[in-house]
Amino acid sequence: MLIQTLKFNLMSKAIPYGRQNITQEDLAAVVSTLQSDYLTQGPKIKEFEDAFAKYIGCKYAVAVANGTAALHLNTLALGVKSGDKVITTPITFAASANCVRYCGGDVVFADIDADTYLLDINNVRALLEASPKGTYQGIIPVDFAGRAVDLDAFRKLADEYGCWIIQDSCHSPGGYFIDSNCDKQHCGNGKFADLAIFSFHPVKHIAAGEGGMITTNNQLLYNKLMTLRTHGIVKDDAAFTNDIAFAGGVDSYPLWYMEMQDLGFNYRLTDFQAALGLSQLNRADEGMVRRREIAASYFEAFQNKSFIKGQSGVVDGHAYHLYILEVEDRLGLYNYLRTKNIFAQIHYIPCHLMPYYRQMGWKEGDMPVAETYYKHCISLPMYPTLTDEEQQFVIKSIISFYNASFRN
Numbered sequence: 001m002l003i004q005t006l007k008f009n010l011m012s013k014a015i016p017y018g019r020q021n022i023t024q025e026d027l028a029a030v031v032s033t034l035q036s037d038y039l040t041q042g043p044k045i046k047e048f049e050d051a052f053a054k055y056i057g058c059k060y061a062v063a064v065a066n067g068t069a070a071l072h073l074n075t076l077a078l079g080v081k082s083g084d085k086v087i088t089t090p091i092t093f094a095a096s097a098n099c100v101r102y103c104g105g106d107v108v109f110a111d112i113d114a115d116t117y118l119l120d121i122n123n124v125r126a127l128l129e130a131s132p133k134g135t136y137q138g139i140i141p142v143d144f145a146g147r148a149v150d151l152d153a154f155r156k157l158a159d160e161y162g163c164w165i166i167q168d169s170c171h172s173p174g175g176y177f178i179d180s181n182c183d184k185q186h187c188g189n190g191k192f193a194d195l196a197i198f199s200f201h202p203v204k205h206i207a208a209g210e211g212g213m214i215t216t217n218n219q220l221l222y223n224k225l226m227t228l229r230t231h232g233i234v235k236d237d238a239a240f241t242n243d244i245a246f247a248g249g250v251d252s253y254p255l256w257y258m259e260m261q262d263l264g265f266n267y268r269l270t271d272f273q274a275a276l277g278l279s280q281l282n283r284a285d286e287g288m289v290r291r292r293e294i295a296a297s298y299f300e301a302f303q304n305k306s307f308i309k310g311q312s313g314v315v316d317g318h319a320y321h322l323y324i325l326e327v328e329d330r331l332g333l334y335n336y337l338r339t340k341n342i343f344a345q346i347h348y349i350p351c352h353l354m355p356y357y358r359q360m361g362w363k364e365g366d367m368p369v370a371e372t373y374y375k376h377c378i379s380l381p382m383y384p385t386l387t388d389e390e391q392q393f394v395i396k397s398i399i400s401f402y403n404a405s406f407r408n
């Protein structure tokens, strides 16, 4: 009886599709920063940036308020303007596309690959080939669900057409792909993309409440991003354009002096969020091991099931932000899981069919692979603190739903 009650209590606890894990070390790191002299833009920001750059394997990192701000700063720094055309995937969070619109550019969606669920390079190539060179300014591939895009191939294509690349790696810190030289290339390492971005929203690998990071190997872009993050303000004497007398100095600029030279934003991260991110980063490898274990168990459980049309699978370098199944009767399964307190999620409603993008002429049938994928996809619980018992409960619930459906 006691065991049964315990079991019920365990299983009646809600199981979301993703969740943060806050430890005593995280709490101590945040409290100690809150008790320090800095709440925003103190030493933890630089520490987090340096540690993150090291983890990803790039030269520069810029911490910002969230992943959307990171994307916006990227399109600003790359000079996106009205009439520019940028290609991205419809299976992503809207921000991957919206960042082009923030700067007045046009988003051009290209369909996904049915097996990887990633932007299909063949569709991007077809678009580029169909118009004169110079028609498109950039490409935004997304490491959707944590699966790393083959950026080596995208870079070669982008170079042929003079396009920049922003890699949206919100789902893939710690993920990698193997390049054409058989080298491991970590997502966002700046080797192929001009800029890459990450998010520290609670369901992501590293949680900071809100938060984002831009990574790059390009010093010019790095300098620009650092300025744009804080209102376009510069504090370096050598960069000032107003003269010393105007500034109020005699032989040199006064110490208070600064100039706003560009139209930037306040997209700063706070120091206590950086402390949390830094503390979480210390456990990133551990979390990745657990995510891969969970993925392997899902794969094993579902690989021969007739109701499964597709799944994330076991893929080298996959960072498993999400584990996706493609199923029949997705709505039935989703609702059934909710009765079991399992809160699966759908990633994503195709971006081109959001009312905002429909207004621009996008319609059903434009992205057939993405639209078919959307009809069947469901994201299962995937986070490092998901226990084996909880995962088995999720698996059993899915199997029992389909066993019952087949009997009816």
Ligand SMILES: Cc1ncc(COP(=O)(O)O)c(C=O)c1O
Residues within 6 Å of the ligand: 066, 067, 068, 069, 092, 093, 095, 096, 142, 168, 170, 171, 198, 199, 200, 201, 210, 211, 212
């Ligand atoms: C693929 C992708 N890009 C961009 C973002 C935006 O990040 P944020 O929520 O931190 O603004 C997200 C977050 O959900 C995302 O999943």
